[in-house]
Amino acid sequence: MQTLYRRLLKLAPKLGVQVLDIGPGEALVSRRRGRARISLEAGADLLARRSSGYGVTPVGPDAWLVSRSRGGGPKAKPKTAKWKNAALGQTGAHLLFDPEAAKGDERVFQLAAADYLCAHHVNGLLDKYQVNVVFDVGANAGQYGTRLRRHGYTGRIVSFEPTAEHFAKLQKKAENDPDWHVYNCGLGREEATMEIHSNWNSMNSLLPPTEYGKGRYKRFAKSTMEQIEIRRLDAVMDEALDGIADPRPYLKMDTQGYDLEVFAGAGKRIDDFVGMQSEVALLRLYEGSPQMHEAVAIYEEAGFEITGMYPVTREPATGRVVEFDCVMVRAAAVASDG
Known part of the structure; x- marks a missing residue:
């Protein structure tokens, strides 16, 4: 038998909202459609519009840079691969840079x-x-x-x-x-x-x-x-x-x-x-x-x-x-x- 929670999730789209199942006992309910889940690591996810072109770069333990290429839109591609992360000693600070731009x-x-x-x-x-x-x-x-x-x-x-x-x-x-x-x-x-x-x-x-x-x-x-x-x-x-x-x-x-x-x-x-x-x-x-x-x-x-x-x-x-x-x-x- 379906739980009341699951019944409500199935009913939600009929009310004009989107449901994104995040995990056991968790869901994102939104009026806007087209939400996507970008995995950061086990137990951590980024929720964004599918057309936003977001990318994620790890920045040390339990921290990420979320960036979007200029213009956004359905054809936008994230710049994730370009970003490099350099730890600044033991300070806890990080330097993020585009190596292509830096070497110019x-x-x-x-x-x-x-x-x-x-x-x-x-x-x-x-x-x-x-x-x-x-x-x-x-x-x-x-x-x-x-x-x-x-x-x-x-x-x-x-x-x-x-x-x-x-x-x-x-x-x-x-x-x-x-x-x-x-x-x-x-x-x-x-x-x-x-x-x-x-x-x-x-x-x-x-x-x-x-x-x-x-x-x-x-x-x-x-x-x-x-x-x-x-x-x-x-x-x-x-x-x-x-x-x-x-x-x-x-x-x-x-x-x-x-x-x-x-x-x-x-x-x-x-x-x-x-x-x-x-x-x-x-x-x-x-x-x-x-x-x-x-x-x-x-x-x-x-x-x-x-x-x-x-x-x-x-x-x-x-x-x-x-x-x-x-x-x-x-x-x-x-x-x-x-």
Whole structure:
């Protein structure tokens, strides 16, 4: 004799619903037809529409990546076979990647990984050193500030961007964030009015390109100059820190060869910073910019020590690193657990 449970399952399709028998005493009842069961392992199944093109990739014990090829639809094929899974040591984290895309240009893959690892490292330092205000110098269109928020930083951001086009984008990005302050100026050693190359997108600089730079980037062939205001960092700090009872600032600089000038403009107030980040060059793109060893020596003399170096760009032909993101802290300023 059929159980009441089985009778109900047989009756369900007549009521306009689909029944997918999952196992003893279990069934999926759905108004939509065409459900399919994709086996993950014994005792674990994925239920999806037959036409969805879903695929499954194992990610460690008891975990799977569920992905669908672009477009979906009845003819869509899952990308399951392409995904590779690499365990990241004993951390419990896994790196999922398409080996076909990764082997096309390993520099792209490595630099993307370095960018993520740098952001993750900085986020950890901001927490460890209890940073409550980040000075974002050379903010461009607000990419760094956006990334800080995405990684969970909730303190104040003070961004500086001198060019009109990129400041407008920065201002729009920060307009709904009450603790993201923006300044339409550059920072340097002296307060002045200067001209900046403003049509090099994310590489706008107060400095002209070197011959090496011209050979590497076509954008340097044409120049549009824009007059901008330059201020000293120590002249704006009190205003930027207003309302923060116990400021613990972090300085990020990405000014295309001008970081040491920004650093000099902090004067004695550089001692207030618990950490910093600077783009340092092994191969110079801009005339008059320091090489990595020169910049790092000055930062170290001011009391900062390196916690991480992450490649920003590489030469396509040789694989040499052009620039690193150099992350540094004052070890004595680490926040006490108590």
